[in-house]
Amino acid sequence: MPSPPESGLPTTLLLREVPAHAGTAGTELLAPALAGALRETPAARCRMYVLADLAGPAAAPPAAAVLVETESAARRARLRALAVAPPYRRRGFGRRLLADLLTELRADGVRRVHYREDAEDCGVSALLRSAGFTCEEGGPGGPRQPGAPNPHELRETGGLEVTYQYDEAETGPLAIVWLVREL
């Protein structure tokens, strides 16, 4: 369990890219989302970033993590999942992670980031909306992939951490809403 820095101390949290494959240390936060993404997309297109404490033990789990899928040719990226570890919640780290991520993507030449809204999860949507993402019906996601897994419920991990799971919903009664932001 990571111990969050005491408030008031200068933070030494830094965004780091980590290999996007199952089993990468510190990515438990996003494990289910990653598994889902890897079933749909080549691993080379998945990128995972964590907000890790430089002044924490090397093995400490990250404060927050985010998974994106990039389409370099199209200069687009799809945000697939974002999660903040429980001890760090409600302290602005989600916003920080998102800002860092957008900076990083921007520096890589990405122009447009999209996210498929998950009706059961307001947290990420609210975060994205407050960060300037706007609704776009239909969206840029392309054709749906039938049979994509849908573990979009809140998941308990060992009773200690609650991990948000953001992933595509199967074709359902709800309209598909894409949140999009130009960079």
Add this chain to the structure above:
Amino acid sequence: MRTAVYGMRAPAGRTGGPADGTAGGTASGTAGGAGDLLDFRILGPLEVVDASGTALDIGSRKQRAVLALLLLNAPHVLPLDRLIGRLWADEPPSSATGTLQAYISQLRRVLEPRRSPRSPARLLRTREPGYLLDVSTGQVDAGRFAAAAETARAALSGGRPEEVERVLEPVLREWRGEPLADFPDEPFARPTAARLIETRMSALSVRAESWLAMGRNAETAVEAERLLGLDPYREGLWALLMRALYRDRRQAEALAAYQRCRTLLGDELGLDPSPELRRLERAVLDQDEALDGPGGPWPPVSATLAEPAGPAATGLLPAAPPPLPPAVPAAAPGPAPIPPAGPAAGGTRGVPAPSSGPGSAGSTGILPRLVGREPHLRRIAERLSETGRGMGGVFVVGGESGIGKTRLAEAAAELAGGLGLTVVWSRCAESSGAPAFWPWIQVLQELDEGDGCELGAVLHRLTCDDPGEAADPDTARFLLYDAAAKALSRRAAQTPVLVLMEDVHWADAASLKLLTFLGGDLHRVPLLVLATVRQESAEARPALTAALGELTRQRGTERMTVTAFTPEQIADYLGEAGSVPARPPGASGPVRAPHGPYGADPALVHALHDRTGGNPFFLGELLRLLASVRSLDQVAAEDVASLAVPDGVRDVITQRVSRLPEDSQALLRAAAVIGRDVDADVLEAASGIGGARMMMLLEPAVATGLLTEVDGGWDYRFSHALVRETLYAGLSRLQRAQLHGRVGEAIENLSRGDVTTRLPVLAHHFGMAARVGRSAKAGSYAARAAVQAASHLAYDEAVALWEQALAVLDPAAPDSASARCALLIELGRARRVTGDVIGARAALDEAVTLATRLGDDAAVTEAATVFGGVTLWNWRSYGVVDQRMVGVLEDQLARQAPGREHRRAELLGTLGVELYYGERREEGRRHAAEAVALARRSGDPRLLARTLNNFVIATWTPEDEAEHFQAAEEILTLPELPRVAEIIARLHRMPRLLTSGMLAEYDADLARCLRMTSEVRMPEIETQVTYAATGRAMLGGDWDEVDRLSAIASDSYRRTSLWGPDTLKLLCAAVSCWARGRPPGELLPRLAEAGEDDSNLLLRPTAVLAAVEAGDEALAHRLVDRWGTAAERDWTWRFVVWQWGLVSARIGRPDPHGLLAELTPIASQLVTLGTGCISWGALDDTVALLLRRTGRAGEALAHAERALETHRRLGLGHLERRSAALVRELREG
């Protein structure tokens, strides 16, 4: 990449002036620049086209806006804050800075796709306080257009209308639409676009005029009509149209055109045509001949004909008012008079304004301009020109942090360069594991580049792990220092040298010793060392205090303090800062302007003075902070007062840091843990992010001047020590420890197994991380670094490292007790070498205890015999026998297996010394004699020297005087005698020379000791040699010298020995007071009090004598009653009986007869105490006084006459006069 030594990078080369011509805020040209092939187009939507004609993908709208802003401002620096203010006015600076940085990164990638991530950007450069696009006029379509328009205008007015079309045609084709068409609503784009459109209109008008001049009248009329369609209110075009029609023989149409113009102006603007146009109408009516020629009193076709826009003086584009106000003023005192930023190769290193060219500064009294530092510079100039004439020295510049010491050093460097001196920079590193001799290593490296092998050889010895041939540490160190001094002198003989050594308060002890060693000779060498020292740090470091003290005593050393600005100087400074933008790229200093942007508002000046206390760095940082929130020309006193700056400069820095993106802040904090110089490889490895991203994150810190780039843009350096300190101080202890651990591991990994060159830095980082699981590494690296330091002859560093190894030892680790014991022995040994007797004993005592408990005989013996090494005095307090140690030694002797004679000799010798003060002294003498015998048999000269020294001390009694002296003499005959052993042996034989009156021999020995001591620099030895010199001065009656030397000696004694600094000082004072016939005054109570202590037996008679001298015989008797009148038969005996003799002669106690029995046999000898700290004349005088006391006047006179004769023979004037007086008294009865 520069050579890395010990994991440290040498600071960027600073031998020359600014490293490139771009310092000062603008880039000069693009010769060879990466941007040569790119073409920037704004005559239409913003476009960048590469050499093959392909338009680059320059990204999103915001990214394009960033590029456009930079382009409009090129080639000037656009401040970061300005850029953010234009594009992200609503966002907090930290996130906006991050976003901007991402765009800058992406733009660089697009504009310079083939640049490797580690090479500096050449097109879109970072320059404090922001960014600049390093492009030339020819690379921008608008620039080309403006230039062509100007050429065309000149051709037309020069009567070459045929050239106009050729010049304008290609550039007119470059127009693709409205300028900056993709930024129609951006306020920054509008003025430029309008201006460009105007320029185009003018150019077209010029072209039409040229057609008319070439007789193409009909075409001109058509074109004029077309242009009027675009802008119908231009009278010049109406005039052109009228003239074209007239010349085309269409007078009626010309007059009709006039009417159209008049109607238009009247209807729409309510104006009449201008007098010129009316004159033209009249001319047409009159068919004036002037209408057929060029020119005429008509409205000019274009404003540009009369008043060319041309390329703007300050930018690439035809913008009379630049699109943004001049950039640099907002950055305030960046490169202005006292920039806090340290040196950075190729950076914006501020250089003071030279008032003249090379060669004239200093010698002609023309100094670089530096606010408030004129007296300093004047003095430095004098010293530099003396240095040029062969008289160097050490110039210490002191002052609080941020006061401008480095700035002054830079000015000195400039002066020195002007005088033709070679300038070399070096810097001491703060607690970041710099190797021993680090500042000197830098100096030698720099000088070595142009030199032969001698400096290189010294450099090698400073850095290699081979201690060389001389195994005796002190000799080795002397030889090393001597070699360094000789090599530097020879180098300076070629060209005089100025060494600028910064932050000497952080220098390692070895470097300080080398500095003081050199300092002694520099007054006759053309080498000046200008050392900067932070005052507040100096007080906390005894090694530094000692070094500065010693330097100050040397010829050629001078100290100067830099103080805070006065309000007047702040006003001056603001004036200078304001003039910065006027500095042309090639000029190396600010051109003084009468008023800066601040004007001379006294309220502002006072507010700034109140806030900063006149500290220039603080002032600079505060102005930068102010500049980041508002334009500085609008700053007023209220802004300063209302700024949320609670206290000091650290708060200002903290606020500046908080404006950076959070990731940048995190990275900077990690960098602060690495040190002032940030090795980018280490930071990259420690942070776990890629190099490109690391550079991106650090960019804003560079752009805002918190960090500077060195080494061609790869490594970094904090612009000022305070920046690093502030960041570091902001971290919690736990954060620091973790970060140090990471940094240590990063260095370890980067070393790829070969850590020998990085031991000190690894010991440092792991030491700081010991409490977070790195104690094993911390201990192991510290121990290895200690061994290495000792092999580099840096003994003080070795002590510190052994202490560190002990401190980080994990008590819970297996074998921690035996590990601790081993470390304690090493620490004891190392402390012994540095002369720290007290510390050595503490460590060794603990080691003995620990080893005894562990049953480790070898360790016990090893620890116990460290002290048995060559020593001047017994190492215990006066009169103390350490029974425990005696027990340990005896126990070990009993257990020694036969055949281990070497170890046995050591133990016996040590025991002999240990027993000296007790009743078993005679037994100890025998042990010592046996030790000598064993050593003789072994044939080992070192062992013999050691045991003989033990013997010398064990036999330091009146009875054994002959043997004592003989043993000391024998030591001096031994081969390969270490310097310390030689000095000690001489000090032991010298008292015998003195008492026998062989003063010439004594003086020769003393001189040799003094010389060797200055080479060896062991405090313990230095003290005793100084005492011997004190005693000699006393013998000669040179009382001022006595006072001076005894102060030095007791001061240094205090730091090194176990017993007696106060006692000896008091004794010296009392004896010289008595000798000068002065009343003892306040010395008496001090003596009486000190005498109460049994360890001060030897000063009791002196105290009683003082009571007698003070006229208080009652007190004298009381003291005798209380203390008795014993005289121990040890090294103090001769002195003590002499003193009792003087007392007895006055008050009859102790019994004069008893004293006569003691003194008469040695009456012809002189008096001395110990190794000569107090010396006096022949005892005949005292014997004479005692004889008179006992009524034997005749014998008394004989002794007094003999004393007179002795003193006369030896040339001891003051003693001769005393003896003569006594003889007179006795004769007169």
